[in-house]
Amino acid sequence: MPLRTSAAPLVQPMDDRRTSLQGGVVELAPIWDGLDAIDIGILVWSPDRVLIYINEGFHRGCGLPVALGMQYDEYVAAVAQSHEWVLPSAPDDWAQETIRDFGVINEADYQFATGNIMHVAQRPAAQGGMVVTFTDVTAVKRNERELREAKEAAEATDEAKSRFLRAANHDLRQPLASLKILIYNCLREQDEEQRSEILHAMGVAASIMEDLLGALLQIGQLDAGRIQPRITSFQLSDLFDRLRIQFRHQAQEKGLRLRFVTPNKTVSTDRALLERILSNFVANAIRFTEVGSVLIGCRKEGRGLRIEVVDTGRGIKEEDCDRVFQEFYRVADDNRAQKKGLGLGLNIVMRLAELLEHPIRLRSKVGKGSIFSVWIPLGNIWHSENGLAAEITEAVAGEFAGTPVLLVEDDEILRESMAQLLRRWGIDVHSAANEENALRLVADGAEPELIIADYNLQTRTGLDVINAIRKAAGEDTPAIVVTADAEPKVINGIREAGVPVLIKPVSPPRLRVLMHNLLFEPDVHRQTGS
Amino acid sequence: MKGDTSPVPIGSMVPLTGPAAADGAEFRNGMILACEELNARGGLLGRPIQPIFADTCRQSAKEVVAAARWLIEKHKVHAIVNGYNIGAQNSEYEPIADAGIIYVHANTLLQHHDTVMSNPDRYFGCFMADPADYWYGPGFIKFISWLRDSGQWTPNSDRLAIISGSTPYSIVISNAMANAAASFGWRVCFGPKIVQTPTSKWRDVIEEVRATNPAVLANTHFYAGDLAHFQKQFVEKPMDCLVYLQYGAVHRTFTDIAQEASNGVIVSSIIGLLRDEMGKRFEARYKARFGDGSTPTIGCQSYGNMHHYAIGAAMAGGSGAPGDFEQNRKVAFALKGMIYRTVHGTIRYHPDWQAVVPYPVMTHDPSLGMPHIFYQIQDHREPLSMIAPEPYNTERFVLPPWMNKRSAKPKPALVNSRGLTDF
Numbered sequence A: 001m002p003l004r005t006s007a008a009p010l011v012q013p014m015d016d017r018r019t020s021l022q023g024g025v026v027e028l029a030p031i032w033d034g035l036d037a038i039d040i041g042i043l044v045w046s047p048d049r050v051l052i053y054i055n056e057g058f059h060r061g062c063g064l065p066v067a068l069g070m071q072y073d074e075y076v077a078a079v080a081q082s083h084e085w086v087l088p089s090a091p092d093d094w095a096q097e098t099i100r101d102f103g104v105i106n107e108a109d110y111q112f113a114t115g116n117i118m119h120v121a122q123r124p125a126a127q128g129g130m131v132v133t134f135t136d137v138t139a140v141k142r143n144e145r146e147l148r149e150a151k152e153a154a155e156a157t158d159e160a161k162s163r164f165l166r167a168a169n170h171d172l173r174q175p176l177a178s179l180k181i182l183i184y185n186c187l188r189e190q191d192e193e194q195r196s197e198i199l200h201a202m203g204v205a206a207s208i209m210e211d212l213l214g215a216l217l218q219i220g221q222l223d224a225g226r227i228q229p230r231i232t233s234f235q236l237s238d239l240f241d242r243l244r245i246q247f248r249h250q251a252q253e254k255g256l257r258l259r260f261v262t263p264n265k266t267v268s269t270d271r272a273l274l275e276r277i278l279s280n281f282v283a284n285a286i287r288f289t290e291v292g293s294v295l296i297g298c299r300k301e302g303r304g305l306r307i308e309v310v311d312t313g314r315g316i317k318e319e320d321c322d323r324v325f326q327e328f329y330r331v332a333d334d335n336r337a338q339k340k341g342l343g344l345g346l347n348i349v350m351r352l353a354e355l356l357e358h359p360i361r362l363r364s365k366v367g368k369g370s371i372f373s374v375w376i377p378l379g380n381i382w383h384s385e386n387g388l389a390a391e392i393t394e395a396v397a398g399e400f401a402g403t404p405v406l407l408v409e410d411d412e413i414l415r416e417s418m419a420q421l422l423r424r425w426g427i428d429v430h431s432a433a434n435e436e437n438a439l440r441l442v443a444d445g446a447e448p449e450l451i452i453a454d455y456n457l458q459t460r461t462g463l464d465v466i467n468a469i470r471k472a473a474g475e476d477t478p479a480i481v482v483t484a485d486a487e488p489k490v491i492n493g494i495r496e497a498g499v500p501v502l503i504k505p506v507s508p509p510r511l512r513v514l515m516h517n518l519l520f521e522p523d524v525h526r527q528t529g530s
Numbered sequence B: 001m002k003g004d005t006s007p008v009p010i011g012s013m014v015p016l017t018g019p020a021a022a023d024g025a026e027f028r029n030g031m032i033l034a035c036e037e038l039n040a041r042g043g044l045l046g047r048p049i050q051p052i053f054a055d056t057c058r059q060s061a062k063e064v065v066a067a068a069r070w071l072i073e074k075h076k077v078h079a080i081v082n083g084y085n086i087g088a089q090n091s092e093y094e095p096i097a098d099a100g101i102i103y104v105h106a107n108t109l110l111q112h113h114d115t116v117m118s119n120p121d122r123y124f125g126c127f128m129a130d131p132a133d134y135w136y137g138p139g140f141i142k143f144i145s146w147l148r149d150s151g152q153w154t155p156n157s158d159r160l161a162i163i164s165g166s167t168p169y170s171i172v173i174s175n176a177m178a179n180a181a182a183s184f185g186w187r188v189c190f191g192p193k194i195v196q197t198p199t200s201k202w203r204d205v206i207e208e209v210r211a212t213n214p215a216v217l218a219n220t221h222f223y224a225g226d227l228a229h230f231q232k233q234f235v236e237k238p239m240d241c242l243v244y245l246q247y248g249a250v251h252r253t254f255t256d257i258a259q260e261a262s263n264g265v266i267v268s269s270i271i272g273l274l275r276d277e278m279g280k281r282f283e284a285r286y287k288a289r290f291g292d293g294s295t296p297t298i299g300c301q302s303y304g305n306m307h308h309y310a311i312g313a314a315m316a317g318g319s320g321a322p323g324d325f326e327q328n329r330k331v332a333f334a335l336k337g338m339i340y341r342t343v344h345g346t347i348r349y350h351p352d353w354q355a356v357v358p359y360p361v362m363t364h365d366p367s368l369g370m371p372h373i374f375y376q377i378q379d380h381r382e383p384l385s386m387i388a389p390e391p392y393n394t395e396r397f398v399l400p401p402w403m404n405k406r407s408a409k410p411k412p413a414l415v416n417s418r419g420l421t422d423f
Helices: A002-006 A029-037 A056-061 A072-082 A091-100 A138-188 A192-223 A236-254 A271-287 A345-356 A412-424 A435-443 A462-473 A488-496 A508-520 A522-528 B021-040 B061-074 B093-099 B111-118 B133-149 B168-184 B203-210 B224-236 B252-262 B277-290 B296-315 B325-337
Strands: A041-045 A051-054 A106-112 A117-124 A130-136 A232-235 A257-260 A266-269 A293-301 A304-311 A360-365 A369-377 A404-408 A428-432 A450-454 A479-483 A501-503 B008-014 B049-055 B079-081 B102-105 B126-128 B159-164 B187-194 B216-219 B242-245 B266-269 B340-342 B345-347 B373-376 B385-388
Touching: A029 A056, A041 A056, A056 A130, A072 A091, A138 A192, A192 A345, A232 A236, A236 A257, A236 A271, A236 A293, A236 B168, A266 A271, A266 A369, A271 A293, A271 A304, A271 A345, A271 A369, A345 A360, A345 A369, A404 A412, A404 A435, A404 A462, A412 A428, A412 A450, A428 A435, A435 A462, A450 A462, A450 A508, A462 A479, A462 A488, A479 A488, A479 A508, A488 A501, A501 A508, A508 A522, A508 B061, A508 B168, B008 B021, B008 B061, B008 B296, B021 B049, B021 B277, B021 B296, B049 B061, B049 B296, B061 B093, B079 B296, B093 B126, B102 B296, B102 B325, B111 B126, B133 B168, B133 B242, B133 B266, B159 B168, B159 B203, B168 B187, B187 B203, B203 B224, B216 B224, B224 B242, B224 B252, B277 B296, B296 B325, B296 B340, B296 B345
Parallel strands: A257 A293, A404 A428, A404 A450, A450 A479, A479 A501, B008 B049, B008 B079, B079 B102, B102 B126, B159 B187, B159 B216, B216 B242, B242 B266
Antiparallel strands: A041 A051, A041 A130, A106 A117, A117 A130, A232 A266, A293 A304, A304 A369, A360 A369, B266 B373, B340 B345, B373 B385
């Protein structure tokens, strides 16, 4: 290292960079340039506490108002008052301490106003004075934090999983043990009836395990943060309808009255997750109510609605009200046929409600019943998803949607392509190859509002077929004849019979206009005779 | 290098005679104003735009197809840009697709979606610059639900009566209303009943409706004159219900005939001039050019479409004559890709339908859809009040004069034995 040893103390003013030093021929400029190129900021202070060197890295990274020739005290005071650093103590205290520590080995991390974290290290120089370096450690710190958080999350998940598996273990063992016994019994059982009973019991045990695994999976997903709510606005009435359909039979079987008081409100939440919460409430209400009713309704509360599920069941003791939301909690005195309760439903509800930030509440009186409720914010009706199909087409919303039409065509390819066109318009197409098939369709319950018949059928004309169908389906059923025969005599013959005719290949717009007129504007049709 | 400076012929199929001649005149005005403005700024890449008008008379399929053929064969138009022609049922798409030119219209027909999607390659140039008729249905149901839920009106029941005209347009709207009703807490108590239109005789059907005691009565027929007679006959012995009349009641003709009976009627349009600064400036230019008696809210349709087309064609490097499929595909691509805010809202084509989508019923973002505007006639001598949707509305709903004033006040909520509220 001849360069360093031959160099004089670094007291060279910046404007004297190219001066050759005593006793040497060393050009210092490349050294200065090298120090300027690094990202670390460097300040060098002389023994008498004067700033004698600043590299470019300092200017790039720190941007503090410093100048060569500045006194150390002055520098510290400027930093303390600059608000550029987040200081660990009051500015004056910090300044005093820092001034006192001149020339002492010291290092600390400071957050800058820009958000960056700077590692500031000072070291004494051999002949007095001091060097201070400034290293940007923002990325390093961020990585450290992320790693730490990931580790903590992993540990927490691991702990939750262990706790969970311990609890689940018991619940899975029970049906599994039953299953083993049942299988053993089943193998030995000769009586067919008994066998079938055992098989049924095996089915029940398997379905309990299936439910349990399903619930575990849901909780696992919630724990792992894999369930991302998708908040939309929608009509609560649609959701209530689905719940009514889902639970009607269960309630009927138990002889309970299941009633929904349906609001017209738009709400703003995740539709599927809210449905899971409510279906858990309703399922529990039905399960734990022996007589009376289950009522689902809403109250206005602040800027939202509280959806309540009210039952006349056995109720929950006050001290148990919090515990019912814990994993695997089950009502203690239960020796009735409540085996289906896993003790996970309300835990899932609680986790979902936390995820959605919808407060849940339970009020209950032993022997009287319980009210489980969840609060949800109201939504903007203009944004309500009204259960519309994403693709609005004529098949679902056109003027002909659902109109039954009888199509008689003996050419299979033509019949299929015409049927396809009609179906695209939402028409309920009944197609037949001949009169016999057509009459059978009518006899089987097709009630055509319009007949479309080919003229040149194998044994009969389209007119004959139309007349026969009209006898069966109604004399005034409108009809159209299509024909490839452009012979004026034939066309006139059909027209004289009072049936409009289209020439093949049939133009879809013409067919559409004609069908519209026959079905909806018969007066226009009579006037124009199209 | 001086380029081609020959005029670019652009066709426009407008009903200059027949029952829709009033609208046709405005569509023509809109085209003229747009072309004048475009030409004043240098035309289409230096070529002046020359509009050529074809009369579609009664707007039947035959007349509209003949108009399209005449424009393509005789005038070799590069595009056809107009307002609406009802009754053609997309027949005109065939000669246009054969010629491979661009066609921009405001026919308001759901079948446009199906025609385009049935063969996107063939109908690449066909664009519908307003939302399909279907959207009037769910849009209307949301509107009345919004009035109800925001406390602006307390209906006396959940009953909705729907009368339909006999055109496909009216039938599609009626069915869409009926289908959307239940989700928002409405029960269809009458109809949709299809009445043979045109007609000025409504008393029988009004009496049938009366028997069902509705809270809302909607009539989806759209001829201004017929609707005016409907409204006059309704107020002879009014019911305690809101009255909604389809698009036609925005016309001056409606208030001219119905006069005071118009007051309180609700009407909507999925394409109409907005009352913001941009809309007002257009209105002033339009009236300065065509006189105070002209109707910029109708003329704006063809005006916006023409400007949009011209920008699209410029982006594509020019327009294409009949047969120049390659160039016109480039224009179509530009039109599909460009979101254009004009004086009546945003033209943004759905990538598959090649039709504009409505705000707020389909898109919740006003910058991506054309506003479905609800008006109320509050004083028949004054312009219509624009009462929804935000952020375009300029007035508030008022209870129609024929309605029971008590129903404006919120009633005490119905309470069941457990204290839960029926909303």
